[in-house]
Amino acid sequence: MTGPRRIIAVRHGQSEANLAFQEAIGVPLFYEPGDDEIALTALGRAQAASLGRYLAALAPQEAPEVVWCSPYLRAKETWRLAQRAWGAPSLPVGVDARLRDREWGELRYYNLAALGQRFPDEVARMLAQGEYGYRPPGGESFGDVAVRLRDFLADLASKAEGRRVLIVAHDSVVLVLRHVIEQAHDTDLAAVDVHAPIRNASVSTWAAPDGRLELVSFNEVGHLD
Numbered sequence: 001m002t003g004p005r006r007i008i009a010v011r012h013g014q015s016e017a018n019l020a021f022q023e024a025i026g027v028p029l030f031y032e033p034g035d036d037e038i039a040l041t042a043l044g045r046a047q048a049a050s051l052g053r054y055l056a057a058l059a060p061q062e063a064p065e066v067v068w069c070s071p072y073l074r075a076k077e078t079w080r081l082a083q084r085a086w087g088a089p090s091l092p093v094g095v096d097a098r099l100r101d102r103e104w105g106e107l108r109y110y111n112l113a114a115l116g117q118r119f120p121d122e123v124a125r126m127l128a129q130g131e132y133g134y135r136p137p138g139g140e141s142f143g144d145v146a147v148r149l150r151d152f153l154a155d156l157a158s159k160a161e162g163r164r165v166l167i168v169a170h171d172s173v174v175l176v177l178r179h180v181i182e183q184a185h186d187t188d189l190a191a192v193d194v195h196a197p198i199r200n201a202s203v204s205t206w207a208a209p210d211g212r213l214e215l216v217s218f219n220e221v222g223h224l225d
Contacts, residue, residue, distance in 0.1 A: 003157040006164040007181075007206045007213060008064060009174045010051060012078040013044030014200045021111050028114035035101060035108060036072045040081075047201035047224055048078040052085025054203065054223035055166075064166035066092045068156070070099040070173070078201070079168045091166075094159075098152040101170035102145050105138025132190040143186045145176045153180060171198035174219075181206060181213050195219065 017038045020031055040048065055063060069079050079093070107115060107122065115123050126134045135141035156165065167177070179192050198204075198219055205216040 013047035048081035
């Protein structure tokens with residue numbers, strides 16, 4: 001076998017930024033905390049605990065053996081709370097910057113309503129290029145995320161060969177991970193939109209019974225209380 005025998009990818013629980021942007025739909029918002037320091041809400045912490053109970057209920061041949069996590073606080077906090085609820089022995093954990101959320105560069109502090117006021121030309125460019133082709137100033141396109149995830153998976157092939165892997169990251173990572181595992185061309189990245197949005201604390205699973213990862217389930221939230 002080459003690479004992991006199983007990958008479970010989860011999005012972090014609801015974050016303080018998720019809630020702030022949700023409550024400000026249609027109202028201009030400037031959100032100051034840095035992307036790497038945003039914590040979970042009370043709901044997000046409960047979702048992380050539910051994730052841990054889901055992991056505890058997995059059959060031994062399906063449970064993760066090793067963890068890779070985004071360096072951002074909300075992802076690390078999700079894993080910490082999930083592991084506590086799981087009650088499993090401590091697993092090896094790798095923190096990898098390639099699992100960080102999509103970077104929005106100069107636009108990272110603003111919701112869409114605020115962008116329309118302050119950066120109307122960028123909003124027009126985003127609409128013209130499409131969400132998946134657009135690269136904000138100083139930020140990343142979804143294609144950029146795909147490049148770093150391919151690099152991550154290439155390393156994972158040797159570091160986690162034959163092992164069951166849990167990835168704790170972000171919506172953009174889970175969404176583009178599906179695109180990369182399916183070996184789709186980046187000119188087809190917009191096709192992943194049909195699978196969005198990736199829900200907080202959702203679980204997506206791939207298994208490799210014959211050495212090639214195949215999708216088992218995607219964006220599942222039936223485990224959440």
